Amino acid sequence: QKEVEQNSGPLSVPEGAIASLNCTYSDRGSQSFFWYRQYSGKSPELIMSIYSNGDKEDGRFTAQLNKASQYVSLLIRDSQPSDSATYLCAVTYNGKLTFGQGTILTVHP
């Protein structure tokens, strides 16, 4: 069983729509949760971190965490073509990050 699971996609949304990316994790003791964006051929860039249940908003991005359901999501409002990338979910347990395989997001004009 994978420790961090994401739908690999691709997820295709029209420009201006809300993109919803989901992630589940297996370790109930996980402490910190992150979303990274990775453009093709580039390294991952940290875009959101969340540590407690509920929502955290930063500009057009909202991260949602539900520890009881072991579920973390990322919402991107008013999606732009420049948001097209692979989004990696990462979960910390015992000081190490475990990454999901990533969801490819395509925003079409």
Added chain:
Amino acid sequence: DGGITQSPKYLFRKEGQNVTLSCEQNLNHDAMYWYRQDPGQGLRLIYYSQIVNDFQKGDIAEGYSVSREKKESFPLTVTSAQKNPTAFYLCASSIDRGGSYEQYFGPGTRLTVT
């Protein structure tokens, strides 16, 4: 200008040769990490170091070696024992912000072994 640098960006080697990838950071971060990424895959942890002169194996350490003689530097050697070394190698560092372990990545080195 703080950040993480990796060199070279692209590296080509013949099978059977050892190769060392450089990673330097000037963020004053305590912890450093090496990951490997294969096409269409997530990141897999090779080695990590939380303090100078100490490091631990990650999930796929076989065929790799590291050193941590300075806080700023964490080089990775890909040895000839690594059976499938062609991959995108990423170095990261983190500072423990109350246990959050936010990690920041360098630009990566793309290694091709033929």
